[in-house]
Amino acid sequence: MTIQRLMVANRAEIASRVFRTCRRLGIETVAVHSDADAALPYVAEADHAVRLPGTAPSETYLRADLLIEAARRSGADAIHPGYGFLSENADFARQVVAAGLTWVGPQPESIEAMGDKIQAKRLMEQADVPVLANLDAASATAADLPLIVKASAGGGGRGMRIVRRLEDLPREIEIARDEALSAFGDGSVFVETYVERGRHVEVQVWGDAEGRVAVLGERDCSLQRRHQKVVEEAPAPGRLSRATRERMHGAARRAAEAVSYRGAGTVEFLYDEEHARFFFLEMNTRLQVEHPVTEMVFHQDLVELQLRTAQGETSDLRFPDKPDTHAIEVRLYAEDPAADYQPQSGVLTAFDIPAGPDVRVDTGFAAGNEVTTFYDAMLAKVIAHGRTRDEAARKLATTLRRARIHGVTTNRDQLVAILTSRAFLDGEISTAFLVDHPPEPATADRHAAAVAATIALAERARAERVVQQGAPVAWRNVVSQPQRTEFTSGEVVEWYGGRTYAVDGFVVREASPTRVVLEADGVATGYDVAVSGLRVDVDHPHGHVALARVPRFTDPADAVASGSLLAPMPGTVVRVAVEAGQQVAQGEPVLVLEAMKMQHTVSAPTAGTVTEIHVQAGAQVASGAVLAVVEGDTP
Structure with missing residues (x-):
């Protein structure tokens, strides 16, 4: 058909x-x-x-x-x-x-066989695919730690929790069930041993209409936060010998054949690089988020292959064991890595990621779109293709630096730091990469950006004048003190107006409401400035700086009582764990919010008494809303 x-x-x-x-x-x-x-x-x-x-x-x-x-x-x-x-x-x-x-997609029977991850493991054992043993949560001991709780019906980090203390296991199972039920409609979970610092290597398979299974290489998806992938690449780098690669490909083929697989699917393995062994994690009976890296190195369209199988077509395609080029994909999320990856929401006032012959941008957003809290936090996938891994990483980092993303905080700077880090380029990757090698984003010269923002704001004010348009910016007959521009992040710029600007030793080569060129030590650098209300976005060759002006007057209505717990993001209150008048310890959960399909616990900042609760389960709250008040035992 x-x-x-x-x-x-x-x-x-x-x-x-x-x-x-x-x-x-x-x-x-x-x-x-x-x-x-x-x-x-x-x-x-x-x-x-x-x-x-x-x-x-x-x-x-x-x-x-x-x-x-x-x-x-x-x-x-x-x-x-x-x-x-x-x-x-x-x-x-x-x-x-x-x-x-x-x-x-694959036949319903194949989805069902692999959808129950507990039963899937038993099936894989029968197909001679190595697996990790499941554990009974009720009888797990300290010797089994650390443990990982996983949703049986889904993936993508939802319903997945690491447990390092046995006393935390019941609570983490409860949270995992809630997340899985919200994301997949099925709250079933299971528990297994958690392998520290393993690598996540997955094999792309495709079954044609007659059941013949082809393997399109492997991908490494080890760089993760909150068990969600951040960076993916093909082929897998590092110490993955040809023999291990062939064994892994063979195991993936047997896994697909065991369920008579049709269409595109992925068999995921946990790879122990030190001992060159691997274990079956799960089979994703669908197209993967990271499929573009495979498409780039094999020059195939996996969606087209899916359609061909669905139409009953067969194929004699053969793919090389390992392609001779490299592709890397990053997931651009609306989140703040500096605030424990809190999801962000708001309007994208600018969203421009430059694509090219070797750079692909897959996104569902454009400038002017609102990022809500109802769905996943991913804004785009950016993929670069190169003759070598280093070349692909360099192209990708440069593309991200040149992107214009305003209105919502993202993980863009963290991605650039990963792609340019020595550890990543040397192939020292594992699921613990962000713990072992916390990337330090390049410190964009915030002060220079603040200077550029200040000048652009002054030029903007001049352009908006209705009288005395010919007068110099901030001109004074008698100069008594400098002009002062303050930003909420602490940057302060003191400057003098007149025919030319005098700002902290910078020479101003060009000035307009949207473009400022500053020279320092004989080097001129251009800054593009965009203003939206009190927010000022500055883009320059080293990245992006978001600034917010300090308002001249503070509205008393914005003040909140001491001890107020504010919503870190818009979301839905899933559970209120305390009552008014209850004593709480520092760090004790007060309530749980759900945003972007993940749950986030709001904890007591100090030991004290819960004096007010302003929300109940099911309530929708805005970012910054007062959820509860905890009065500390110590003033």
């Missing part, structure tokens, strides 16, 4: 990615969108779009009935599930087939 019109039962970046292949192949496209996603680019990219009323995943993208009805109403004859949400839900796949639609 030839697919004529395909609906993607997903959102944002992955929907745009599938649409791109469909356009090339002449297949019509259908988008579905929640109310929160209505303005995202993928909706306009599709030939047709269907609204899913609501915002939360549970009332939109996790509703199989609404998705199938959307396909029926739009005239789609096939559904691509993307990744996440219902992409690995065997019941959804069966409902799609029962509705007379083509399911662009």
